[in-house]
Amino acid sequence: MTVGIPIRRLWPEPSELPLDDAALTRLYGRADRPRLRVNFVSSLDGAVSVDGYSAGLSGEPDKRVFGLLRMLCDALVVAAGTLRHEGYRAVRLDERRRAWRRANGLAEYPTLVVVSGTLDLDPVQAALADAPVRPIVLTHAGADPPPGLTDVADVLPFGADRVDLAAGLDELHRRGLSQLLCEGGPHLFGALTAADLIDELCLTVSPLLAGPGPGRITAGAATPPRQLPLRHVLAADDGVLMLRHARP
Numbered sequence: 294m295t296v297g298i299p300i301r302r303l304w305p306e307p308s309e310l311p312l313d314d315a316a317l318t319r320l321y322g323r324a325d326r327p328r329l330r331v332n333f334v335s336s337l338d339g340a341v342s343v344d345g346y347s348a349g350l351s352g353e354p355d356k357r358v359f360g361l362l363r364m365l366c367d368a369l370v371v372a373a374g375t376l377r378h379e380g381y382r383a384v385r386l387d388e389r390r391r392a393w394r395r396a397n398g399l400a401e402y403p404t405l406v407v408v409s410g411t412l413d414l415d416p417v418q419a420a421l422a423d424a425p426v427r428p429i430v431l432t433h434a435g436a437d438p439p440p441g442l443t444d445v446a447d448v449l450p451f452g453a454d455r456v457d458l459a460a461g462l463d464e465l466h467r468r469g470l471s472q473l474l475c476e477g478g479p480h481l482f483g484a485l486t487a488a489d490l491i492d493e494l495c496l497t498v499s500p501l502l503a504g505p506g507p508g509r510i511t512a513g514a515a516t517p518p519r520q521l522p523l524r525h526v527l528a529a530d531d532g533v534l535m536l537r538h539a540r541p
């Protein structure tokens with residue numbers, strides 16, 4: 294079934310016909326080993342937000358792939374900053390996507406994983422309080438959970454005074470959460486890049502000049518550049534490009 298604005302593959306093999314959800318699901322897929330996939334949307338001139346939010350960069354084709362990537366993952370990893378700022382709600386999928394997960398032997402919903410150094414998290418925020426699966430918070434041993442947080446989430450410390458992301462991801466894998474989707478934000482992406490933990494970047498490029506001001510999709514201390522080869526290029530009829538880059 295194809296809905297909304299048509300999306301076609303430009304590369305490696307151009308598709309004449311729009312890609313339906315089954316074709317998009319095959320193109321993005323799941324891996325047969327643990328994988329950390331990161332998904333971002335950016336403006337043409339590299340902005341991570343418009344007026345402070347990602348919504349101004351995202352249209353219907355991006356939202357379609359965004360939802361599909363959530364359907365494909367075991368856990369959705371997000372930085373506390375983005376969770377707070379974007380007011381994350383509980384991760385829910387529609388019945389069609391839940392049915393796909395059941396048919397493919399997956400839990401009905403992905404697990405939400407929040408990365409926080411300060412544990413400045415509100416236990417009544419819907420993303421935590423209303424989650425269909427008990428969320429996980431990755432933090433470090435020096436952080437004290439605020440009242441109520443451990444009632445709604447598993448709070449797991451890795452590292453003495455900063456989050457050891459590699460050890461945290463290993464624990465997710467040990468819990469059977471092998472296909473990880475990270476939705477940002479920039480500081481978490483920067484830290485994951487620094488730790489060389491990124492297997493894949495799905496990047497939607499919005500045909501928009503946001504102008505000076507907003508940050509990039511990555512932030513934090515400088516790291517050596519890393520190659521991430523191109524795997525596919527999709528284009529939507531509204532001019533949006535969708536790039537998938539992944540490690541060999």
Ligand SMILES: NC(=O)c1ccc[n+]([C@@H]2O[C@H](COP(=O)([O-])OP(=O)(O)OC[C@H]3O[C@@H](n4cnc5c(N)ncnc54)[C@H](OP(=O)(O)O)[C@@H]3O)[C@@H](O)[C@H]2O)c1
Nearest residue numbers: 333334347372373374375409410411477478479480481484
């Ligand atoms: N365009 C897009 O696709 C997209 C996607 C996501 C976000 N955004 C935008 O990005 C902006 C938010 O960015 P941000 O600068 O707040 O960055 P962020 O990475 O979302 O959040 C930073 C916060 O998350 C936690 N965190 C991140 N990395 C961590 C690490 N390695 N260890 C421990 N904690 C870590 C910390 O929270 P604590 O303070 O709790 O320690 C830190 O203060 C918003 O404007 C949002 O709209 C855009």
